[in-house]
Amino acid sequence: MKWKLTNRFLMTIMTIIFIVIIVNLVLLVGLLYWQSNKSTTNDSVNDEVFTRDFKQYISTEQNVPNVNDAGLSLLTAHNAWIQILDSNGTVVTSYFAPSEAPSHYRPIDIVQHYKYQEYDTGTTVYVSNKDDFSYLIGIFNPDVSRYTLSLNGSSIINVTSKYVLYIIIVDLIIALFAGLMFGSILTKPLYVMIDSIQQLKNRNFHLQKVKRPGIYKQVFTNLQDVSSELEKQENEHKKLEQMRNEWISNISHDMKTPLASIQGYAELLNDADVSDVERKEYAEVIERKSVYMRELIDDFNLTMKLRQHKLPLQLTEVRIEKLLRDLVINVLNDPQFTMSHVHFESTASELVLTVDEHLMQRAITNFLMNALIHNPGDTQVTVALTEVDRRVMIEIRDNGRGMSQEDVENVFERYYRGSNTTNVRGTGLGTAIARDIIIAHGGEVSIESEIGNGTTVKIRI
Missing domain, CATH: 3.30.565.10 (Histidine kinase-like ATPase, C-terminal domain)
Structure with a gap:
């Protein structure tokens, strides 16, 4: 019985842990998905949109590109700078560009600046084009960073599955030891409870007191109360049974005496030598004894009816x-x-x-x-x-x-x-x-x- 309770408790704990692990994995995937969606609406995407839309503020006069006043105001508001390149990669127009910015870009340089942060921390470079010109806009925003990540799909799956398996095994081991520990703490009072009920069944009302009943404190309190009440009723029952036996003994004795008198005087009445005076006296004794016996039986019936509320x-x-x-x-x-x-x-x-x-x-x-x-x-x-x-x-x-x-x-x-x-x-x-x-x-x-x-x-x- 003890191991049955413990095993059931352990299975419950391990099932709960396993469910928690699955839920955690689902939550992790959901958070990653939510985070990826969230990243499409952050400042980085806003800056990308700003860069692509900035071409409307660029105009060309005599084959020389210029940024109008509205565009300059936006650059200032976004804490940004711009370089406009011709088809050869030469900077033909520049506004607010840092001193270390090159005046000529090879295609590889443009890719390099777009993929990596080549300037002071916090500045990210975006690329777009207007007609035959390309332009680079650098925006200072410490909240935005660009990282390059190289992934191997098969390797990721293998590594991830391996570590997930390790995590599940470790979690199950932890759940096993935790279940044994807490199972022992929680089920030990149950064993005492079962023994106490067995003692009550065997009419042993002196129950063992539990030093640390834990969550079962109320149960043990009720068991003690039940034990005390049963012991009290048992004592009262024994006392009543003793009284009843004594009463039966007394009533039997009391019945024998008048019955003996009735029998004796009845025999005397059959004696031919008995005078009429004696015969009358004997008849009165018989009557008196009969009345006493009737009263005795009536009292017994009355007390039973009153006791059972049937009167x-x-x-x-x-x-x-x-x-x-x-x-x-x-x-x-x-x-x-x-x-x-x-x-x-x-x-x-x-x-x-x-x-x-x-x-x-x-x-x-x-x-x-x-x-x-x-x-x-x-x-x-x-x-x-x-x-x-x-x-x-x-x-x-x-x-x-x-x-x-x-x-x-x-x-x-x-x-x-x-x-x-x-x-x-x-x-x-x-x-x-x-x-x-x-x-x-x-x-x-x-x-x-x-x-x-x-x-x-x-x-x-």
């Missing part, structure tokens, strides 16, 4: 103060809690909520019953209703024994029993169901508690 809410408008007041009264009317100290406070008497009244009663009753059942009989419990920031706030406060921080963190977990619930009957789902009911209504619930200083349940909707 439809029967929403109605409810005056929340009346709901809470009736709830407190019903609890105090229970013979078990007749002597309990429960107080009700409200500052939102007309507040109306759209809720499932039955489920909301069950949720709040659960928190209130917990405050009464898990605390001494003289515990003071307060149910308070207020409106804070346009949200309903329901608080259930007590000054009982309180809970440890571990219990507070886990009290809403399904199948969890707190350290202060030993030998207390129940399915272990009540608090989780109450929390899910509040959430299903778009609310939230939190618990604050400290051992020895009581507990406060806060419900916000």
Whole structure:
């Protein structure tokens, strides 16, 4: 896998280098062509045109050529001089010519002066004719130079092709070493990335930290975040699985006890010697145990539906103060809690909520019953209703024994029993169901508690 990535990267680099070379050659040819075209429009060509057109300023009087005033002005403007020759090459007329200019030219001299710069640097000589006369115009222009170049076509092609081949070979070698170097730099983090993903697949969440992630920094950051999140979920899953196993164990034990009672008392009912009073007592025990088992199964089904959001809410408008007041009264009317100290406070008497009244009663009753059942009989419990920031706030406060921080963190977990619930009957789902009911209504619930200083349940909707 490592070499596959490296080879692919090298092929990419070498392809790019090769394309760059081809493009460079095309650009070079294009520039040369453009330069050759440009040279046809430079000052040199302008001076050639000036020389050919200058014949219009030459006139002949008594077989002697002369330059008129307009021509002289142009010569001055172009920083130029002129020599007019007869058919024998003898200078018959001259204007502004340098002192070293000859007075007679052989044909070879004219060619020599035209091809090469024979005068001071910057002066170029051009040749033209008018009737039977020839003339030389020398123009001083440092930007113009004339060079003679001898070329052998076959030799140029051979040399050029040879050097182009050398350049391509050298460039490919450079590309190979550059590709190996940069490929190693860029692909090394990829190997770590692949190993990290493999570790996550194998549920190993302690990933290797990369010292120089380079351009992959964001990728490794995301991998670390994913690893942390997966580790957290894995721990929560193990914790939930442990709780579920414990709950199944407890629920199995709780089911066995009433089933054993039901079976035992059913056998006693078949005994002919059992009196009617005893028979009635046995039937009541069987009924009570059956009700407990039904409640256990109902709670299990309810918590599963709430967990999967498959429980439809029967929403109605409810005056929340009346709901809470009736709830407190019903609890105090229970013979078990007749002597309990429960107080009700409200500052939102007309507040109306759209809720499932039955489920909301069950949720709040659960928190209130917990405050009464898990605390001494003289515990003071307060149910308070207020409106804070346009949200309903329901608080259930007590000054009982309180809970440890571990219990507070886990009290809403399904199948969890707190350290202060030993030998207390129940399915272990009540608090989780109450929390899910509040959430299903778009609310939230939190618990604050400290051992020895009581507990406060806060419900916000």
